[in-house]
Amino acid sequence: MTVRHIIGASVPRKEGWDKVTGAARYVDDMALPGMLHGATVRSTIARGKIKQIHFGPGVDWNEYVVVSAKDIPGKNCIALILDDQPCLASEFVNHPEEPILLLAHPDRPKLRKAVEAVSIEYDSLPALHTIEESERQSTIIWGRDNTFKNFLVEKGDVDAIWKKAAHIVEGEYFTGAQEQLYIENNGVIAAFDPKNGVTVWGSLQCPYYVHKALITLFALPEEKVRVVQMETGGAFGGKEEYPSMIAGHAALLAMKSGRPVKIVYDRMEDMAATTKRHPSRTRHRTAVSKDGRILGGEIEFTIDGGAYATLSSVVLSRGTIHAGGAYYWPNVRIRTKAVATNAPPHGAFRGFGAPQSLFAMERHMDRIAQVVGISPVEVRRRNFLKSGQTTTTEQTIKENIDLDRLLKRALELSDYAAKKKRFAEKNKAGTNRKGIGIAAFLHGAGFTGSGERYLNSLVGAEAGADGIVRVLVSSAEFGQGTNTVLCQIAAEALGLPYENVSIAQPDTSVVPNSGPTVASRTAMIVGKLVQSAARGIKETLTKTGLLHEDYSPEQFRAACKEYIATHGALKSYARYEAPPDVFWDDEKYRGEAYAAFAWAVYVAEVTVDLTTYSVTVDDFVALQEVGRVLHPVLAEGQITGGVAQAIGFALYENVVWQDGRMMNNQMTNYIMPASMDLPPIRVFFEENGNVHGAHGAKGIGELPMDGPAPAILNAVEDATGVRFCSIPLLPEDLFEALRPEFNEQAVPSSVRGIA
Amino acid sequence: MNPSSAESAKRGISFIVNGEAKKVLAHPMERLLDVLRNNLGLTGAKEGCGEGECGSCAVLLDDMLVNSCLIPIAQANGASVVTIEGMSAHSLMKPLQESFLECGGAQCGICTPGMILAAAHLLDKKLDPTLADIREGLAGNLCRCTGYMQIFEAVAKAARRRVTQ
Numbered sequence: 001m002t003v004r005h006i007i008g009a010s011v012p013r014k015e016g017w018d019k020v021t022g023a024a025r026y027v028d029d030m031a032l033p034g035m036l037h038g039a040t041v042r043s044t045i046a047r048g049k050i051k052q053i054h055f056g057p058g059v060d061w062n063e064y065v066v067v068s069a070k071d072i073p074g075k076n077c078i079a080l081i082l083d084d085q086p087c088l089a090s091e092f093v094n095h096p097e098e099p100i101l102l103l104a105h106p107d108r109p110k111l112r113k114a115v116e117a118v119s120i121e122y123d124s125l126p127a128l129h130t131i132e133e134s135e136r137q138s139t140i141i142w143g144r145d146n147t148f149k150n151f152l153v154e155k156g157d158v159d160a161i162w163k164k165a166a167h168i169v170e171g172e173y174f175t176g177a178q179e180q181l182y183i184e185n186n187g188v189i190a191a192f193d194p195k196n197g198v199t200v201w202g203s204l205q206c207p208y209y210v211h212k213a214l215i216t217l218f219a220l221p222e223e224k225v226r227v228v229q230m231e232t233g234g235a236f237g238g239k240e241e242y243p244s245m246i247a248g249h250a251a252l253l254a255m256k257s258g259r260p261v262k263i264v265y266d267r268m269e270d271m272a273a274t275t276k277r278h279p280s281r282t283r284h285r286t287a288v289s290k291d292g293r294i295l296g297g298e299i300e301f302t303i304d305g306g307a308y309a310t311l312s313s314v315v316l317s318r319g320t321i322h323a324g325g326a327y328y329w330p331n332v333r334i335r336t337k338a339v340a341t342n343a344p345p346h347g348a349f350r351g352f353g354a355p356q357s358l359f360a361m362e363r364h365m366d367r368i369a370q371v372v373g374i375s376p377v378e379v380r381r382r383n384f385l386k387s388g389q390t391t392t393t394e395q396t397i398k399e400n401i402d403l404d405r406l407l408k409r410a411l412e413l414s415d416y417a418a419k420k421k422r423f424a425e426k427n428k429a430g431t432n433r434k435g436i437g438i439a440a441f442l443h444g445a446g447f448t449g450s451g452e453r454y455l456n457s458l459v460g461a462e463a464g465a466d467g468i469v470r471v472l473v474s475s476a477e478f479g480q481g482t483n484t485v486l487c488q489i490a491a492e493a494l495g496l497p498y499e500n501v502s503i504a505q506p507d508t509s510v511v512p513n514s515g516p517t518v519a520s521r522t523a524m525i526v527g528k529l530v531q532s533a534a535r536g537i538k539e540t541l542t543k544t545g546l547l548h549e550d551y552s553p554e555q556f557r558a559a560c561k562e563y564i565a566t567h568g569a570l571k572s573y574a575r576y577e578a579p580p581d582v583f584w585d586d587e588k589y590r591g592e593a594y595a596a597f598a599w600a601v602y603v604a605e606v607t608v609d610l611t612t613y614s615v616t617v618d619d620f621v622a623l624q625e626v627g628r629v630l631h632p633v634l635a636e637g638q639i640t641g642g643v644a645q646a647i648g649f650a651l652y653e654n655v656v657w658q659d660g661r662m663m664n665n666q667m668t669n670y671i672m673p674a675s676m677d678l679p680p681i682r683v684f685f686e687e688n689g690n691v692h693g694a695h696g697a698k699g700i701g702e703l704p705m706d707g708p709a710p711a712i713l714n715a716v717e718d719a720t721g722v723r724f725c726s727i728p729l730l731p732e733d734l735f736e737a738l739r740p741e742f743n744e745q746a747v748p749s750s751v752r753g754i755a
Numbered sequence: 756m757n758p759s760s761a762e763s764a765k766r767g768i769s770f771i772v773n774g775e776a777k778k779v780l781a782h783p784m785e786r787l788l789d790v791l792r793n794n795l796g797l798t799g800a801k802e803g804c805g806e807g808e809c810g811s812c813a814v815l816l817d818d819m820l821v822n823s824c825l826i827p828i829a830q831a832n833g834a835s836v837v838t839i840e841g842m843s844a845h846s847l848m849k850p851l852q853e854s855f856l857e858c859g860g861a862q863c864g865i866c867t868p869g870m871i872l873a874a875a876h877l878l879d880k881k882l883d884p885t886l887a888d889i890r891e892g893l894a895g896n897l898c899r900c901t902g903y904m905q906i907f908e909a910v911a912k913a914a915r916r917r918v919t920q
């Protein structure tokens with residue numbers, strides 16, 4: 001039987017056929033009888049007091065259901081961490097596009113006019129729009145000091161290190177906001193009835209986050225809130241916390257109208273009002289020895305959280321822990337903070353703070369190399385973490401890692417040395433400059449520190465009388481392959497063919513809380529629990545004597561049938577248990593930050609066109625060690641997709657802000673990479689099992705977001721000699737730096753006089 | 756405009772959808788996308804942007820690949836429209852769907868109906884497309900999940916399959 005080889009095989013995606021035939025059901029493909037459509041009236045200013053709301057003429061308001069904060073039966077907040085974000089603003093608004101009123105009508109086109117007919121008078125208040133403005137505290141917009149959260153990581157004695165340094169290397173790095181730009185906008189349908197409470201169907205990542213938020217908003221007991229995840233058209237973190245907001249809105253309208261209500265945003269509303277990646281600023285000051293070894297340093301990492309706390313503390317945490325990169329720091333002090341501004345709250349987006357702080361680290365490594373006078377390759381080689389050494393949080397690397405070897409292989413795969421030479425020669429003439437750059441990095445899988453212990457995830461498996469085992473998890477499929485990978489793991493654990501395992505639609509009335517579908521935790525952490533739950537089924541059957549080793553699917557079916565005939569059902573559950581050797585101190589931010597890290601070296605090759613000032617990525621090598629690859633095609637797809645998003649982050653995706661509002665909230669003026677814009681993305685894996693995950697798998701989904709941006713900017717510097725420290729890097733930035741008459745100093749002699 | 760005048764502004768539109776004659780009552784400026792999805796229950800075409808950028812609403816209109824979010828229904832009067840649901844009989848569909856599944860061409864799947872229609876349209880015109888042809892043929896279809904590589908592979912594989920079949 002081929003049963004034994006399900007892990008590591010590229011079996012067909014569970015819901016794949018529905019997707020390629022157009023039969024897959026997303027929330028906007030669903031309608032309920034008598035359903036109304038909902039819309040949101042939002043603030044037009046960044047900060048102020050609501051004075052008065054006028055319902056303008058030309059609209060028959062009797063046709064509309066109107067909901068305001070007064071209609072909220074429970075607590076007016078989106079319950080998450082600090083519960084500071086209102087579901088509907090009642091007195092004050094703190095950012096543009098903040099929801100104030102909700103309208104519902106049977107006819108969707110009639111809503112737009114009604115939304116426009118509502119006018120709101122404000123007493124506006126001073127607003128803050130950048131990290132620097134927030135730090136200056138000229139006005140306090142949140143808490144006591146505009147700060148959502150601080151972390152301090154200290155290792156060794158940084159203050160003593162400066163006098164021993166041969167070089168002190170400083171740098172400041174910036175990353176911009178980035179829109180997740182899932183192709184399916186946020187959307188939900190909600191229904192309410194007094195007896196059963198609230199039911200929500202939606203496009204979402206974390207059914208139990210929405211569940212918790214609705215319980216708080218409606219003051220209902222757990223069993224009176226039901227959340228069902230529909231097929232979800234991309235998420236990338238953008239459907240982690242926001243769905244709680246839109247679900248709350250639709251449910252309030254459903255309660256007031258007594259009818260089901262659908263709210264599906266159009267693209268402009270989705271881009272303007274929902275979360276984006278946190279903009280960041282990182283400062284490095286590094287003490288380096290004569291031969292380019294890091295002796296110690298200070299890192300300051302600051303993110304712009306927008307107007308409410310939402311997930312900023314957690315994003316900051318991940319950014320903090322990744323700030324030192326894949327290197328050994330004998331001494332380090334990392335000070336980080338998330339600050340408030342009057343923009344819509346920034347939120348989860350693939351990588352979750354790590355792409356920001358790693359961008360800085362990997363640009364800074366190239367800077368250190370220059371100052372010391374060694375190559376970007378050598379500086380990394382001399383500072384790589386090794387097994388047995390400790391990270392910045394003093395986590396001992398127990399797994400067997402060999403970053404030198406990873407780097408060497410990446411250089412070979414990209415033909416780095418030969419290209420570097422060739423480009424240097426070619427760049428002496430012509431109107432193009434070519435360059436090649438690298439980034440080496442890590443990404444922690446699972447929740448940070450004590451997070452997994454708090455989540456306390458529960459997973460189930462249920463066998464039917466037909467011998468089909470159904471996996472019960474709240475982990476959502478939104479393209480990454482959750483359904484497929486978890487079924488593979490269960491099938492392997494049960495010794496059954498892949499076809500004999502299915503997965504339940506995430507529905508909080510059916511599946512237990514296996515935690516949110518975030519943080520690259522699904523394959524590793526939930527996967528391990530699925531494995532245990534599946535084994536539990538098998539054990540029940542063998543212990544009762546209904547099944548013997550080396551069974552066939554037919555014998556398994558017969559055993560299930562018999563067991564169920566006597567006992568009614570055959571279910572098994574597995575709960576998360578923290579590995580005994582994991583220690584984490586939340587106060588000092590010290591200890592085992594993650595159960596496992598994935599490691600990678602990426603190489604980007606670019607052309608800078610000195611006529612158009614555009615950067616093209618010509619080739620991209622992505623080499624990673626992610627433990628066991630459970631499904632090669634899905635794994636490769638995660639990497640290519642992540643690299644593409646990160647190329648966008650580096651070179652195209654520019655959120656244009658004005659007074660806290662996104663001005664280019666359309667696909668026509670916010671540019672993501674299309675099929676013509678991307679280089680061949682060549683993906684390679686180095687396999688190396690670790691002890692924590694199912695079959696030695698580590699997280700994979702976020703890793704590819706971390707490396708491309710610094711690799712590309714390192715390549716641009718290699719091509720042009722100009723040190724760019726901010727992304728997105730747009731043609732106008734290159735123009736300013738490279739046009740000789742604009743800026744003589746910034747232009748290296750090799751470029752001067754040609755453009 | 757009160758509801759009755761809105762009703763009276765509606766017109767009868769006759770067109771062929773997936774090979775079947777259909778008649779709908781719609782305002783002439785209503786989008787083909789909405790008529791397909793709401794009046795005819797054909798939800799395979801998706802709205803990603805509503806302004807002709809993403810291609811997730813792609814359908815064939817008299818054998819041309821169009822974004823149905825930009826087509827007023829009046830323009831479809833008398834025309835023949837094919838959506839992903841109506842493609843099952845097309846000889847390219849099986850190889851395309853199978854290749855998309857094998858190569859990982861569909862992740863979240865929201866761009867997939869449009870992507871497959873664009874691919875079928877390309878393969879109808881080009882027997883043996885180069886990678887550059889494929890990139891160009893799919894240039895109007897955005898995918899945020901895959902980074903396109905596996906989609907290119909899927910389309911190339913479907914083309915090879917057709918040649919060998």
Ligand code: FES
Nearest residue numbers: 803804805810824
């Ligand atoms: S929805 Fe029609 S092109 Fe995007």
Ligand code: FES
Nearest residue numbers: 862863866898900
């Ligand atoms: S598969 Fe998700 S957008 Fe293409």
